Amino acid sequence: MIEITNLSFGYSKKRMLFKDLNLQLQRGHIYGLLGKNGAGKSTLLKNIAGLVLPKAGFCKVNGQRSAQRVPSFLQELFFIPEDLYLPQVSAAQFVKGTGHFYPRFDEKQFYQMLSDFEVDVHSALSKLSFGQQKKVLIAFGLATNTSLLIMDEPTNGLDIPSKIQFRKVIAAALTEERCIIISTHQVRDLDSLIDTLLVLDQQQIMLNKSLDDILEKIQFVSASQTENLEPLYQEAQTMGINSIIATEGEGYGKVDMELLFNAIISKNSSVLTLLK
Template sequence: MIELSQLTFGYGKQKLFDNITLSLKPGHIYGLLGMNGAGKSTLLKNIAGLVFPWSGTCTVNGVSAAKRLPSFLQELFFVPEEIYLPALTATKFADSTGHFYPKFDNKQFIQTLADFDVPADRPLTKLSYGQQKKVLIAFGLATNTSLLIMDEPTNGLDIPSKAQFRKVVASALTDDRCIVISTHQVRDLDNLIDTVVVLHNQQIVLNQSLDEIVEKVNFETIPANSTNYLYAEENISGLNAITQKTEGSYTKVDMELLFNAIITNNKTLTDALNQTNHEQHV
């Protein structure tokens, strides 16, 4: 689906990525995590062909993203962080824009608006920022493009809307669709994504499924005086910790804890995560 090979990019003299290689496949919901300023939005723009790499390549379905061919654009929808919508109702917006996407499903669009509790007959410019965001998310889901990219989509959404967002996005995934969601609000993607991609220090430092991660480390609460951990943070009952995998134990990935550990440049943890299963069992 998406292949980045030795991609280097920056603005002016500021380099954001240095020889990044990344492969994303259909049938997955990827969570692109990184600190503010790490370049998450810029990486998504490279994938969408909105900016061009200094060197290296970015292809989507075997086609260079930078060429922005009509066949490429028909299979891509990008929900940016900052949105600007016309003074149309959601229904009129779908009528004027949906035909650019061959698999656009108007019934799905209207149903998702209803799920989000957003009126379809009010001018978009009269809606709150959060409601406008929901309209664009609903439209993106209804395009049924093979690639859907969303940049900080939960910004502006209240807590109930974030829960509904996770539900409708999960239901829109198919075996031939790839969904990439960037955020710095890590917990917003809990119970939604199946693969974590972390951008840090100009590199992709992690690209693994949650299933792969729990095969390598545990996430657990341990006593405050414990020292046997890869990374830990204090809580009222001890330590939230990432520990070495023990045979027969399986725990849920704590993505916020995982992300915090990685951005502290915890080499012991990243080495453990980047081990292959073969290396672990040798």
């Protein structure tokens, strides 16, 4: 689906965001992309979408080079950026002017999601609040039914009920023929939604593993559960001290993505070695 080979990119020659980065992503998955501020998450997504051009290496989507942005490539990809600039038109006018670029666009599906999100379909899109605009673009992106959907910080500006609805519509939209990538700082917004975790740090992909594969190697437990065990990594969180330990036998529980992310960017060698 997505093949990134020896990708190097930087906005200036003095500071490269990526150097010889390699990554492969498959259909049928919802990927969660995590990274520190400035790590290059948005830039990586833009390279995949062909919105910026690599200094070296290449990115392919469905066998086509992203940088060439040919029509057959564009009609199978929808990108929802963090910052939105919607035109001063109604939802119906937006559909009429844009929907036809996507062969599998489903207008009924679009309006149903706007209803679920409680968006006023009669107002000019530019006059809506930031959160409402975000809902419109999420609904439109899902309704395009492209094989690749990329979302950069999609839950920014959404209230709690809308975040719950967001998780529902994303989970329902995944098929074996579709790949969804979500970049976020709001780790808990992805809870129970993504199936594969990507961590970008120090110009490289430090982790690319399914949550099931992660739980086969490590577990996430509270301090009270680590008696007679040596934690691989631990830190104080709101509810107490949480730890990562090596899995003995079959993995179970759930992945604490925030704890795991902190362990990876702190260069915890024990965790990184187990997850290689």
